[in-house]
Amino acid sequence: MKSLLKAASTFVAGAAVVVSGVAFAAPAHATTFCANQTISQREISEQLVVPKGTTCRLVKVNPRATSTYGGNDVLVGAGATLILEGGTVHGVDMRAANSQVIVKNGARTGIVTMGRGTTLDASDSSLTSIHSYAGHRMIRINNTDIRWHLQARKGGTITTSHMRVGNVGLEAMGGTTTLARTTARSVKYTDARDRARLEMRRSTITGYGPTAVDVNRAYRAILIENRVPHSGIRVDGTRATLQISGNRMSGVLSCAGNWIAPKRVAVNYAVDKTGQCRGL
Numbered sequence: 001m002k003s004l005l006k007a008a009s010t011f012v013a014g015a016a017v018v019v020s021g022v023a024f025a026a027p028a029h030a031t032t033f034c035a036n037q038t039i040s041q042r043e044i045s046e047q048l049v050v051p052k053g054t055t056c057r058l059v060k061v062n063p064r065a066t067s068t069y070g071g072n073d074v075l076v077g078a079g080a081t082l083i084l085e086g087g088t089v090h091g092v093d094m095r096a097a098n099s100q101v102i103v104k105n106g107a108r109t110g111i112v113t114m115g116r117g118t119t120l121d122a123s124d125s126s127l128t129s130i131h132s133y134a135g136h137r138m139i140r141i142n143n144t145d146i147r148w149h150l151q152a153r154k155g156g157t158i159t160t161s162h163m164r165v166g167n168v169g170l171e172a173m174g175g176t177t178t179l180a181r182t183t184a185r186s187v188k189y190t191d192a193r194d195r196a197r198l199e200m201r202r203s204t205i206t207g208y209g210p211t212a213v214d215v216n217r218a219y220r221a222i223l224i225e226n227r228v229p230h231s232g233i234r235v236d237g238t239r240a241t242l243q244i245s246g247n248r249m250s251g252v253l254s255c256a257g258n259w260i261a262p263k264r265v266a267v268n269y270a271v272d273k274t275g276q277c278r279g280l
Contacts, residue, residue, distance in 0.1 A: 034058075041087075044072045052077035052096070061087040068110040068128060076101060084109065084125075094118050095134065103127065103144075114139075114152075135174075154193075167207075179203050190216045194239075200226050207231055210251060223247055225266075232270065235262070235277070244268060244280055253277045 030046040034056035041060045050056040054077070062072065065088040074089050076082045078096040084107045094101050095115035103109060103122040114120060114132035123142040130139065132152040139150075139158045146165035152158065156175035163182045170177060174193040179200045185207040189198050198221045205212045205228045212231035215221050218238045225246040226233075232251025235244065238258040246266035247253070253270040255262055255277035264280045273280060 047073045047075060049075045050077055050080040050082050050099075053079045055081040055083070057083040057085065058087060058089070059085045062089065063087060065108075068108055091128075094120070098137075173198075186212050186214075188214045188216075189218060189221075190214075192217065192219045194219055196220070198222070200224070202226065204229070205231070210234075211254075212251075218242075238262075244277065253280065255280075 031049055032046050033049050033051055035051050035054040038057040038059060039061060041063055043064065044061055068088055068090050072090055074082060074092045076092065076094040076096060076099040079098045081100045082092065083102045086105045086107050088108045091110035092101055092112045095113055097115055098117040099115065100119045101112065103125045105124060107125045110128040112120060112127055112130050114130065114134070114136045116134045118136045119138045120130065120136070121140045122144045124144065126145045126147070129148040130146060130150045132139065132155050136152065136155040138156055139152070141160040141163045143162040146163060148166045149169065150165050151169045152173065153171045155173055158177040160178065160182050161180045165182065165184045168179070168184050168187045170189045172191045172193060173196045176197040177189070177199070179187065180202060182203040184203070184205055187200065187205055192198070196219045198215065198218050200223045202225045205226065208230045210232060211234045212228050213233040215235040216237055220240040221235060221238050222243045223233065224243065228247070228249035228251065230250055232249050232253060233247060234254045235242065235258065236256050240260065242258050242260060242262040243264065244253070244262050245264040246268065248269045251271055253268055253273045254275055256275040258276055262276055262280060268280045
């Protein structure tokens with residue numbers, strides 16, 4: 001590793017890693033620090049830490065890994081930036097405040113865990129899951145596979161385009177969430193804060209059961225030209241503008257308790273339409 005990272009510091013097992021005042025237990029192997037440098041096309045077996053306020057660029061690391069289990073874990077410090085270009089890592093812990101992670105160029109990573117004020121930008125890549133429960137600033141996903149889930153609570157902006165994901169679960173969101181041309185098994189959006197906005201446009205939701213799209217207590221919601229081939233859509237308790245237009249589903253389109261009656265531009269096709277959606 002000396003030839004790999006001349007400026008890095010490596011600590012033996014048993015030490016604690018401290019990032020922005022929070023101590024994390026060290027793994028049972030060495031830990032390497034990557035600060036304001038680039039690591040390219042190398043195998044990294046140990047945990048890698050990006051210290052507070054620095055930038056680490058990983059280019060095609062762990063090239064022999066056949067899955068994310070063959071990569072290493074990355075811990076991103078407060079206000080630090082990780083750029084992952086191609087290659088494979090096992091997982092990314094970016095819970096330290098205001099950190100940023102960019103994943104691109106075919107990179108693969110396991111679970112990405114986000115923290116307060118953090119930003120994730122993923123394009124043309126593959127992630128196992130995204131977990132954000134502390135109020136992220138922004139998640140932006142383009143042409144990327146999320147193999148399991150996208151889950152967020154009390155977060156800011158989410159923008160997806162051509163994302164392929166298992167399940168989407170969003171709670172108490174405060175910014176604008178845009179799911180455009182996204183494919184998912186299910187979408188659940190609940191308890192949005194005032195002025196939050198949900199937009200679903202031209203997405204395909206493939207789950208089975210009575211309801212694959214469940215919007216409950218949104219502030220403002222717009223659902224346009226989505227396809228739900230095996231299930232239905234339910235929208236309840238929206239407090240402001242509600243537009244449901246041009247959607248196609250094999251289940252029921254159901255609306256109840258919305259403060260403002262839903263509107264449409266194009267007709268929605270469903271097995272049945274109930275409640276406030278009856279005329280849509």
